[in-house]
Amino acid sequence: MTPFVADVLIPVGKIVAVILYPMIMVVVMIWLERRVVALMQGRLGPNRVGFQGVLQPVADAVKLFFKEDIMQRQADAFLFNISPVLVMFSSLLAFCFVPLGEPIRIGTYTLTLWIAESPVGLLIILGLSSISVFGVIFGGWASNSKYPLMGALRSVVQVLSYEIPTGLTVLTVAFVARSMDLVEIVRRQEASGTWYGFLMPVSFIVFWISAVAETNRAPFDLPEAESELVAGYHTEYSGMKFAFFYMAEYAHMVLVSSLVVILFFGGWLPPFPSVKALAFLHAVPGFVWYLVKIMFFLYLYVWIRATLPRYRFDALIRLVWKWLIPLALVNFLVVALVRVLR
Amino acid sequence: MIPIEAVIGFGLIIFTIGLAGVLVRKNLVIMLMSLELLLNGVNIILAGLGRHLNSPRGSIFALFVIINAVSEAAVGFALVLAYFRHRKSYDTDSLNDLKG
Amino acid sequence: MITLAVFIFFAVLAVVAALLVVVQKNAMHSVLYLAFTVLATAGVFFALQAEYLGAIQILVYGGGIVVLYIFVIIIVNLKEIVPERRGLVPKLFLVGVPVLLCAEVVTLVMRTGFPSAPSGPEGSGFREMAEMLFASYLLPFEAASILLLAVLIGAIVVARRRHIDDPD
Structure with a gap:
C-alpha cells in the first residue's frame, strides 16, 4: 500500500463517507419524522409517494431545489448567503471525530472507522457543535427583519445556556472513563461491562434534555415555532438555502444521537455481553449495533416531539439555570465522590 | 515537520495585523476585535514554542492567555455597553473626557 | 509533509x-x-x-x-458606520510602525538561530499538560477561576440597567 493511497486516497474516501452518512440519515429522518409524528397524532402523513411515503424526501428535495431563491433588498447579501453554509459546515465537521466501530483489518492494512482520533475528541466535538450558533445568528441578523432576529437571539441564548449542562454531564463520563478520547470511552465501557448510561443515569437524562434543547427540537423549539415566530431565524429563506438549514438541523440531531450512543450506551458494543446465551449477538458487526442505537434515539427525538407541548422561552431558560445546571453540578460531585471513595 | 521560524513568523504577522487594526480603526468594537487578534498571535507563538521545545508549558501558558482574553472581552463589552447607553455613539475620538 | x-x-x-x-x-x-x-x-x-x-x-x-x-x-x-476620518499619511504611519516592529523581530529570529528541541522527558501531549497544570500550575489555575468569577460579577454590575431605586 503506497503512501499516496494510505495518506491521501483513503482519508478522502473517508471524508466522502462521512459527508454521505449524515446526509443519508437526514433523508431517513425527514420521512421518519413526518410519518411517525402524523401517525402518533392520529393522521396519516405522507403515504402517496412511494411505498408508505418513503420517497417523500426525494419529492421534498426536488421541490426545494426548484423554488425561487428570494432575498430582500435590505438584507445583508453576503451574510445572508453565507449563513446556510456556516450552519451546514458546523453540523458536518464534527462527524470527523465520531468513531463508528473497531478498526477493520483488510490484509495488512488496518482501516480505522473514523477520520481522526484525538485524545481530546470529546472536547472538540463539543466545540464544533457550539459553532452552529454562527449560522443561526448571522442568518437572523442578515435577514434584517423582526421575527428572524428575535428567533435567532432566542435560539443562540438557548444553545449557549444548554451547553453548560452538556459540558458538565460529559465531564462525568470523561471522569469515569479517564479519557476524553471517544474510542477510549467505548473501550472502557466494554472493559467495565456496564454502559455509562446505566452507571450514571442522572448524567444521561440531563445530557439528553440538554441535547434536545441544543438542537432546537421540541419541546424546546420556541425559536422556530410556527405559532410564535413564523419560522424563526429561517423565515426569510426559501429554496435550497432553507433546505440547508433544515438538513443541518437534522444532521446536528444525528451528531447528538451519535454522541449519546458513544458516551452512554456503548457505541458499537452489543448489549448483554456477559450473558453466554446471547453470545450470537457478537456476530453482528459493531457498526450495525451503532446504527440500531442511533435509530432508536432519533425515534426518541420524534416521539418526544409528537408528545410534549412546547416550553415557553423564559420557562426554558429557568429550567436550565435553576434546575439542570445545579443538578449537573451535584451529579458531578456525587460521581467524583463515589469514584474517590472506591 | 513545521519549522519554528515559520510558526513565529506567522504569529508575528497576525500580531502585526492586530496591532495595526487597534491603531488605525476608530470604531470601538473593531478595536476590541483587533485586540483579540493580538492575543491570537501570541497564542500561536506560544503553541509553536511548546511543540518545538517539547514541553506542555506552551499550551498551559496559552490556556491562561485565553482565559485572560475572555475576561478582558467580557469586561470590555460591559464598559462599551455602559458607555454607549450614556453617549449613543462609539466614535473613540469623542471618548476624550473623564467627566460623566 | x-x-x-x-x-x-x-x-x-x-x-x-x-x-x-x-x-x-x-x-x-x-x-x-x-x-x-x-x-x-x-x-x-x-x-x-x-x-x-x-x-x-x-x-x-x-x-x-x-x-x-x-x-x-x-x-x-x-x-x-463610524466615518474613519484619518488622513492617508497618519494611516501610513500607524500601519508602518507595526510592520517595522514585525520586520525587526523576524530579522532577530532569523539571525540568531533557535535552540533545538531538548529531548527531555516532558512530552507536549495532553496527559503531561494535565499533570503539569494540576501540579506545578495549580495556583494560577485556581486564581484563573476566581478571576472568571470576578469578571462574571463585574460585567453584570457594570452593564446592567439602572433602576430608580438603586443604591448608587
Missing part, C-alpha cells in the same frame, strides 16, 4: 481573514472574519499537535468570545 501543507493552508487562511477583520467597514462582517480567523488558528493549533489548545480555542474563543461580540453589536445596533 502533510502536516506542513495543513499548517500552510490554515496559516494563509488565518492571515487573510485577519486582514479582512481589520479592513471591513461593517462591524458584523468583521465579526464573521474574526470567527474565520479563530477557526483557522484552531486548525493551526491542531497542525502543531496542540490539540487541547485547539479544542479550547474553538470552544471558548469561537463559541464564546465571537458570540459575545455579535451580541454586543446587535444590542447596541451598530448599523451606523
Whole structure:
C-alpha cells in the first residue's frame, strides 16, 4: 500500500463517507419524522409517494431545489448567503471525530472507522457543535427583519445556556472513563461491562434534555415555532438555502444521537455481553449495533416531539439555570465522590 | 515537520495585523476585535514554542492567555455597553473626557 | 509533509481573514472574519499537535468570545458606520510602525538561530499538560477561576440597567 493511497486516497474516501452518512440519515429522518409524528397524532402523513411515503424526501428535495431563491433588498447579501453554509459546515465537521466501530483489518492494512482520533475528541466535538450558533445568528441578523432576529437571539441564548449542562454531564463520563478520547470511552465501557448510561443515569437524562434543547427540537423549539415566530431565524429563506438549514438541523440531531450512543450506551458494543446465551449477538458487526442505537434515539427525538407541548422561552431558560445546571453540578460531585471513595 | 521560524513568523504577522487594526480603526468594537487578534498571535507563538521545545508549558501558558482574553472581552463589552447607553455613539475620538 | 501543507493552508487562511477583520467597514462582517480567523488558528493549533489548545480555542474563543461580540453589536445596533476620518499619511504611519516592529523581530529570529528541541522527558501531549497544570500550575489555575468569577460579577454590575431605586 503506497503512501499516496494510505495518506491521501483513503482519508478522502473517508471524508466522502462521512459527508454521505449524515446526509443519508437526514433523508431517513425527514420521512421518519413526518410519518411517525402524523401517525402518533392520529393522521396519516405522507403515504402517496412511494411505498408508505418513503420517497417523500426525494419529492421534498426536488421541490426545494426548484423554488425561487428570494432575498430582500435590505438584507445583508453576503451574510445572508453565507449563513446556510456556516450552519451546514458546523453540523458536518464534527462527524470527523465520531468513531463508528473497531478498526477493520483488510490484509495488512488496518482501516480505522473514523477520520481522526484525538485524545481530546470529546472536547472538540463539543466545540464544533457550539459553532452552529454562527449560522443561526448571522442568518437572523442578515435577514434584517423582526421575527428572524428575535428567533435567532432566542435560539443562540438557548444553545449557549444548554451547553453548560452538556459540558458538565460529559465531564462525568470523561471522569469515569479517564479519557476524553471517544474510542477510549467505548473501550472502557466494554472493559467495565456496564454502559455509562446505566452507571450514571442522572448524567444521561440531563445530557439528553440538554441535547434536545441544543438542537432546537421540541419541546424546546420556541425559536422556530410556527405559532410564535413564523419560522424563526429561517423565515426569510426559501429554496435550497432553507433546505440547508433544515438538513443541518437534522444532521446536528444525528451528531447528538451519535454522541449519546458513544458516551452512554456503548457505541458499537452489543448489549448483554456477559450473558453466554446471547453470545450470537457478537456476530453482528459493531457498526450495525451503532446504527440500531442511533435509530432508536432519533425515534426518541420524534416521539418526544409528537408528545410534549412546547416550553415557553423564559420557562426554558429557568429550567436550565435553576434546575439542570445545579443538578449537573451535584451529579458531578456525587460521581467524583463515589469514584474517590472506591 | 513545521519549522519554528515559520510558526513565529506567522504569529508575528497576525500580531502585526492586530496591532495595526487597534491603531488605525476608530470604531470601538473593531478595536476590541483587533485586540483579540493580538492575543491570537501570541497564542500561536506560544503553541509553536511548546511543540518545538517539547514541553506542555506552551499550551498551559496559552490556556491562561485565553482565559485572560475572555475576561478582558467580557469586561470590555460591559464598559462599551455602559458607555454607549450614556453617549449613543462609539466614535473613540469623542471618548476624550473623564467627566460623566 | 502533510502536516506542513495543513499548517500552510490554515496559516494563509488565518492571515487573510485577519486582514479582512481589520479592513471591513461593517462591524458584523468583521465579526464573521474574526470567527474565520479563530477557526483557522484552531486548525493551526491542531497542525502543531496542540490539540487541547485547539479544542479550547474553538470552544471558548469561537463559541464564546465571537458570540459575545455579535451580541454586543446587535444590542447596541451598530448599523451606523463610524466615518474613519484619518488622513492617508497618519494611516501610513500607524500601519508602518507595526510592520517595522514585525520586520525587526523576524530579522532577530532569523539571525540568531533557535535552540533545538531538548529531548527531555516532558512530552507536549495532553496527559503531561494535565499533570503539569494540576501540579506545578495549580495556583494560577485556581486564581484563573476566581478571576472568571470576578469578571462574571463585574460585567453584570457594570452593564446592567439602572433602576430608580438603586443604591448608587
